[in-house]
Amino acid sequence: MEVQIISIETIKPSLPTPDHLRTYKLCLFDQLAPPFYIPIILFYSARDENPGMNSHHLKNSLPKALTHFFPLAGRIKDDLTIDCNDGGATFIEAQVACDMSFVLEDPEIEVLQKLLPCNPLQHLPLQSQSITDQVMLTVQVNDFACRGMAIGVCISHVIADTSAAAHFLKVWSAVACGADKVEGVIYDCSSLFPPQDLSIFHRVSSLIDQNNYVGLPEDVVVTKRFLFDGCKIAALRNELGDELNLFRPTRVEAVTALIWEALITATAEINVNSPILAVATAVDLRKRMNPPLPQQCTGNVSFSTMVSSLNEKIKCCSSLAKKIHESIKEIDDDCVRKTYMGTGEWFSNLIEKLNEEIEKNSKLGMFFFSSWCRFPFYETDFGWGKPIWYQCALKIYRLGYFLETSDGEGIEAWITLSKEEMAKLEEQPGIIAYATFKPSI
Numbered sequence: 424m425e426v427q428i429i430s431i432e433t434i435k436p437s438l439p440t441p442d443h444l445r446t447y448k449l450c451l452f453d454q455l456a457p458p459f460y461i462p463i464i465l466f467y468s469a470r471d472e473n474p475g476m477n478s479h480h481l482k483n484s485l486p487k488a489l490t491h492f493f494p495l496a497g498r499i500k501d502d503l504t505i506d507c508n509d510g511g512a513t514f515i516e517a518q519v520a521c522d523m524s525f526v527l528e529d530p531e532i533e534v535l536q537k538l539l540p541c542n543p544l545q546h547l548p549l550q551s552q553s554i555t556d557q558v559m560l561t562v563q564v565n566d567f568a569c570r571g572m573a574i575g576v577c578i579s580h581v582i583a584d585t586s587a588a589a590h591f592l593k594v595w596s597a598v599a600c601g602a603d604k605v606e607g608v609i610y611d612c613s614s615l616f617p618p619q620d621l622s623i624f625h626r627v628s629s630l631i632d633q634n635n636y637v638g639l640p641e642d643v644v645v646t647k648r649f650l651f652d653g654c655k656i657a658a659l660r661n662e663l664g665d666e667l668n669l670f671r672p673t674r675v676e677a678v679t680a681l682i683w684e685a686l687i688t689a690t691a692e693i694n695v696n697s698p699i700l701a702v703a704t705a706v707d708l709r710k711r712m713n714p715p716l717p718q719q720c721t722g723n724v725s726f727s728t729m730v731s732s733l734n735e736k737i738k739c740c741s742s743l744a745k746k747i748h749e750s751i752k753e754i755d756d757d758c759v760r761k762t763y764m765g766t767g768e769w770f771s772n773l774i775e776k777l778n779e780e781i782e783k784n785s786k787l788g789m790f791f792f793s794s795w796c797r798f799p800f801y802e803t804d805f806g807w808g809k810p811i812w813y814q815c816a817l818k819i820y821r822l823g824y825f826l827e828t829s830d831g832e833g834i835e836a837w838i839t840l841s842k843e844e845m846a847k848l849e850e851q852p853g854i855i856a857y858a859t860f861k862p863s864i
Contacts, residue, residue, distance in 0.1 A: 424519065424520070424521055424525060424526070424534050424537055425519070425520040425521075426517050426518070426519050426520075426537045426538065426565065427517060427518045427519075427520065428515060428516075428517050429516040429517060429518055430515070430516045431513065431514070431515050432482070432513075432514045432515075433510075433511040433512070433513060433514070434482065434485045434486055434489065434511050434512050434513075434514045434562075435486060435489070435496060435509050435510075435511040436486055436489040436490040436493055436496050436509050436511075437486035437487050437489070437490050438490045439509055440493040440496075440497075440507045440508075440509055444493065444507060445506065445507050445508065446500075446504050446505075446506065446507070447493075447494040447497065447504065447505040447507050447582075448503065448504055448611065448613035449502070449503050449504060449505065449581070449613060449618065449722075450612035450613040450615070450616040450617070450618065450722060450723070450724075451616040451617065451618055451619050451763055451767075451770070452584075452612070452616060452708075452722070452723035452724055452725060452726060452763075453581055453582065453612075453722055453723045454502070454503075454618055454619070454621055455621070455624065455723070455726065456580040456581055456584070456723045457580055458580070458581070459543050459544050459545075459580055459817075460541065460543040460561070460577035460578060460579055460580065461543070461577070461578045461579075461580050461583060461584075461585065461588050461815075461817075462536075462539050462543040462575070462576070462577050462815060462816045462817055463575070463576045463577075463578075463588060463592070463800070463813065463814075463815065464535060464538050464539065464573055464574070464575045464576075464813065464814040464815075464816055465573065465574045465576075465592075465800065465803055465810040465813050466523065466526075466527070466571070466572075466573050466810055466811050466812045466813065466814075466864075467571060467572045467573070467574070467807060467808060467810055467811065468571060468808065468811055469523070469567075469569050469570035469571045470570060470807050470808075471570075477564075477566075477572060477805075477807060478516050478564045478566065480599060480805065480806065481514075481562070481564055481574070481599065481805060482514055484595065484598050484599035484805070485512065485514065485562070485595065487598045488591070488594055488595035488598045488599075489511075489512060489560075491594055491598075491605055492591055492594065492721065493507045493509070494507055494559065494582050494721060495512060495559045495560040495578065495582065495583075495591065496509050496510060496511050496512055496559070496560070497509070497510060497559060498510050498556065498557060498558075498559070499557050499559075499581065502618075503618055505559070505581075505582060510558075511558075512558065512559070512560035512561060512562065513540060513558050513560070513561040513562065514561075514562050514564075515540050515561070515562065515563040515564070516563075516564050516566075517538075517563055517564065517565045517566070518565075518566050519538075519565050519566065519567045519568065519573075520568060521567065521568055522567055522568050522569035522571070523567040523569055523571035523573065524569070526538075526573070527812065527863060527864035528863045528864075529861060529863060530648060530814070530864065532646040532816060532818050532837070535814055535816040536816050536818070538563065538565045538573045538575045538816075539563060539575040539577055539816060540561035540562060540563035540575055540576075540577055541561050541577055543577055543816070543817055544818075544819070557579070558579075559578070559579045559581075559582050560576070560577070560578055560579070561576070561577045562574065562575070562576050562577075563575040563576075576588075576592070578591065580723070581723075582721065582722065582723075583721060583722065583723065584707070584722070584723040584724065584725045585705075585707075585725075585793070585795055585798055586707055586709065586718060586719075586724070586725070586798060587719075587720070587721045587722060587723070587724075589798040589799055589800055590606075590718070590719040590721075591721075592800070592803045593719075593799060593802065593803065594606070594719075595805075596802075596803045596804055596805045596806075599805040599806055600804065600805065600806050606717075606719050610716070610717060610720035610721065610722070612716075612720065612722045612723075612724055615716075615764055616724075616763050616764060617764075617765075617767070619767040619770060619771070620767070620771075623771060623774045623775060623778060624774050626778060627774055627777055627778045627781060630778070630781045630782065631781065631789055639820050639841060643841050643842055643843075644818070644820050644839060644840070644841060644842070645839070645840065645841070645842050645845050646818045646837055646838065646839040647837070647838055647845060647849075647860075648835055648836070648837050648861070648862075649682075649835070649836045649837075649838065649854065649858040649859070649860065650828070650833065650834075650835055650836075650858060650859040650860075650862045651678055651833055651834045651835075651836065651857055651858055651859075652828070652832070652833040652859070653828070653830065653832025653833045654832075655857045656674050656677060656678065656832070656833065656834060656857075657832075659677045659678070659681060659857055660672055660673075660674065660677045662741075663677055663680065663740060663741045663744045665741075670745060670748070672744040672745075672747070672748055673748075674796065674834060675794045675796055675825060675834070676744050676747050676748050676751070677744060678825065678834050678836060679702065679704065679744075679747055679792050679825075680740050680741075680743040680744035680747055681740055681853045681854070681857060682792075682823060682836060682838065682854070683699070683702050683732075683743050683747075683790065684738065684739065684740045684743055684851075684853055685848055685851035685853050685854050686698075686699040686790055686844075686848065687699055687700060687732065687738055688847075688851055689844055689847035689848040689850075689851055690788055690844055690847070692847050693843055693844060693847060697787070697788045698788055699788040699789065699790045699821070700731055700732050700733050700738075700787060700788060701729060701730065701731040701732070701733070701787055701788070701789040701790075702729070702730060702747070702789065702790050702791070702792060703727040703728065703729045703789060703790075703791045703792070704727060704728055704729075704730075704747065704750070704751065704791075704792045704793075704794075705725055705726070705727050705791075705792070705793040705794070706725060706726060706727065706728055706751055706754050707724065707725045708724050708725055708726065708754070708759050708763075709724050709725075711754050711755055711756065711758075711759055712756050712759055712760075713756040726763070727791070728750045728751055728753070728754060729750070729777070729789075730746045730747055730749075730750040731780075731787070732746065733784060733787065740853065788821075789821065790821050790822075790823065791819075791821060791822045791823070792822075792823050792824070792825070793822070793823075793824045793825070794824070794825040795815065795824060795825060795826050795827065796825055796826070796827040796834060797827065798827075800813040800827075801813065801827070801829055801831075811829065811864070812829065812864045813826065814826070815837065817837075818839055819839055820839055820840070820841070821839065821840065822839050823836055823837065823838045823839070824836075824837050825837075836858070
């Protein structure tokens with residue numbers, strides 16, 4: 424698929440950021456965020472309007488949106504702060520020499536990534552840039568030959584998690600439709616979750632990367648899409664629940680458990696000494712606090728809970744679902760305040776225990792899950808209708824992310840493994856029974 428860049432511009436906020444807001448402080452979770460962009464692609468059906476008019480509309484509304492999200496127009500100053508200097512966001516216009524159906528009939532990660540304004544894993548549009556030149560937000564508007572449109576957005580993970588990214592798109596689309604007032608978005612999370620010394624955390628991360636062969640060559644890693652429709656997920660949830668109806672996993676918990684069970688078997692067949700016996704699941708902490716933090720507040724207010732099946736004699740899907748459910752349930756207001764707020768003693772102890780566990784089980788394989796379900800990406804209407812599909816297009820070894828289907832019931836699971844591991848995964852009975860391979864949009 425050929426994508427031709429037509430123009431590249433820097434878009435600045437429509438109003439200068441006040442001096443007293445020039446320094447945006449990063450919180451603990453911003454420190455912990457992986458150094459890449461969150462990539463989002465929104466697909467819109469063909470319209471009668473001139474595609475160039477739609478791009479012009481987006482370009483004109485972005486400065487107003489950046490006034491509300493001024494850190495996204497800033498630059499990283501150091502490990503603890505963003506300089507909200509109105510440096511601006513990068514806005515790219517591109518033309519795609521094919522119809523949008525070419526992408527949607529059989530979506531492939533390598534094709535989808537061509538619709539993004541930069542490589543999300545580089546964190547820099549240009550590798551020659553210094554840290555102070557790192558753009559927080561980049562946008563690429565792709566016009567297809569059929570007049571369909573795909574808007575590719577990359578937001579620095581340093582300044583936003585999925586919830587914050589979804590809210591930015593919601594505000595931008597509202598501004599594009601003429602809204603004068605939007606919900607407040609800037610919240611000083613650094614006062615709640617002050618930055619910490621992360622030396623132990625970085626040591627643990629390094630061990631996890633070593634154990635899971637992070638950095639495998641591109642040609643031995645593959646990303647595939649598995650579709651779980653709503654009816655099959657409902658049947659799976661019923662199957663995994665207990666007879667007394669005291670436990671029934673959520674959609675995400677059920678699909679996570681099914682994939683994890685399959686991963687344990689698939690990876691054990693390849694390397695009996697290091698199957699994937701642990702999973703980490705990203706959890707949004709905003710709604711787990713009492714009172715809840717504003718769902719729209721910018722920054723990272725999420726962290727991963729880790730659960731292991733290392734000591735489980737029977738690693739069946741139902742027991743894995745319960746372990747996942749219990750690990751998420753434990754993250755309540757008391758847990759968040761004890762672990763992540765204050766002096767950081769609890770957080771340091773948590774990471775130290777994790778470090779001991781990983782050192783003791785040096786071959787422990789781990790898989791990371793991130794769910795984008797329930798975030799309002801399908802509500803992003805810039806004035807020409809809601810998107811027919813959205814995509815993340817992130818390719819990281821041993822990462823799986825869940826996207827909601829347009830009916831709000833099903834889940835698309837995008838899984839990245841080695842080619843050998845993927846071949847074994849596709850043979851697992853649970854995957855064959857509940858997932859559809861290579862469905863069109």
